[in-house]
Amino acid sequence: WGTDGHAITCKIAQSRLSDTAAAAVKKLLPDYAQNDLSSVCSWADRVKFYLKWSSALHFADTPPKLCTFQYDRDCKDLNGVKDRCVVGAINNYTTQLLDYGKDTKYNLTQALLFLSHFMGDVHQPLHTGFTTDKGGNLIDVHWFTRKQNLHHVWDANIIETAEERFYDTNIDKYISAIQENITKTWSDEVAGWEACSSNKTTCPDIYASEGIKAACQWAYKDAPEDSVLEDDYFLSRLPIVSLRLAEGGVRLAATLNRIFQ
Numbered sequence: 001w002g003t004d005g006h007a008i009t010c011k012i013a014q015s016r017l018s019d020t021a022a023a024a025v026k027k028l029l030p031d032y033a034q035n036d037l038s039s040v041c042s043w044a045d046r047v048k049f050y051l052k053w054s055s056a057l058h059f060a061d062t063p064p065k066l067c068t069f070q071y072d073r074d075c076k077d078l079n080g081v082k083d084r085c086v087v088g089a090i091n092n093y094t095t096q097l098l099d100y101g102k103d104t105k106y107n108l109t110q111a112l113l114f115l116s117h118f119m120g121d122v123h124q125p126l127h128t129g130f131t132t133d134k135g136g137n138l139i140d141v142h143w144f145t146r147k148q149n150l151h152h153v154w155d156a157n158i159i160e161t162a163e164e165r166f167y168d169t170n171i172d173k174y175i176s177a178i179q180e181n182i183t184k185t186w187s188d189e190v191a192g193w194e195a196c197s198s199n200k201t202t203c204p205d206i207y208a209s210e211g212i213k214a215a216c217q218w219a220y221k222d223a224p225e226d227s228v229l230e231d232d233y234f235l236s237r238l239p240i241v242s243l244r245l246a247e248g249g250v251r252l253a254a255t256l257n258r259i260f261q
């Protein structure tokens with residue numbers, strides 16, 4: 001996601017933290033964040049240019065057309081490096097944060113900022129897109145009249161167009177609308193989003209598997225090279241974007257609540 005997508009997931013997440021998790025997050029956040037997780041939710045994007053090893057941790061590309069994610073195939077030993085994808089990164093930073101309150105070799109402030117960012121990214125369907133088109137980056141389209149690539153449409157354009165058209169260009173109004181959906185439209189599903197198999201602290205394999213399925217069903221569908229994407233595409237995909245932002249926020253909170261319980 002772009003800065004708005006990340007700010008949205010982190011705002012939703014911080015509003016759902018238990019008292020214990022909220023206190024730990026407050027302690028770990030840098031002072032300049034003023035206890036606002038969303039203000040540093042895009043930190044991982046600003047540092048990838050000099051922390052070069054981190055740039056591969058924002059996504060988990062999958063083989064074309066299969067529409068499945070498999071850790072051993074898509075993350076485990078990529079180019080001879082272990083866990084080099086967003087799913088591995090979520091597992092690793094979750095494990096680091098479990099050291100909270102102990103003597104640790106890890107920088108837990110960085111671990112919190114990375115985990116909060118990558119939990120958003122794993123929910124962007126094209127961050128689990130195909131290796132062959134770099135998650136849609138190599139697919140040139142038009143977003144209404146503007147030249148764009150399909151990855152950027154999903155990172156930013158759908159969200160920005162929605163904010164302009166429906167929410168007075170006000171991100172807080174869009175966040176409120178998603179929060180209302182969480183408590184009403186999706187209320188029966190939230191416990192399922194939060195759940196994690198066999199006492200695990202976080203379940204990013206599930207989040208990535210859903211992601212590539214959504215990429216095949218919604219992002220790639222009817223969006224080939226040189227297509228013009230306008231109202232038909234925008235209005236049918238916006239509910240998917242809102243759902244993925246909601247799931248990312250709910251699961252970041254659930255993961256942090258399990259880490260710091």
Ligand code: DCM
Nearest residue numbers: 053054057081082083084085089092
């Ligand atoms: N890595 C990490 N935290 C660090 C350093 C590295 O999570 N402080 C991850 C990024 C790569 C893997 O470890 O997935 C190997 O990194 P490197 O390229 O530095 O060997």
Ligand code: DCM
Nearest residue numbers: 030040043046047107108109110113
């Ligand atoms: N950071 C950290 N430990 C440090 C320095 C920085 O964990 N010694 C993290 C927390 C800060 C971020 O990195 O939010 C640095 O942010 P910036 O690049 O905006 O200074």
Ligand code: DCM
Nearest residue numbers: 001058059061126127134135137151
């Ligand atoms: N990206 C991706 N898959 C790739 C390469 C990049 O999902 N194989 C993502 C990471 C960024 C965006 O696409 O969100 C743009 O990448 P970059 O800044 O590396 O061009």
Ligand code: ZN
Nearest residue numbers: 001127151155
């Ligand atoms: Zn992206």
Ligand code: ZN
Nearest residue numbers: 001045058121
């Ligand atoms: Zn990212």
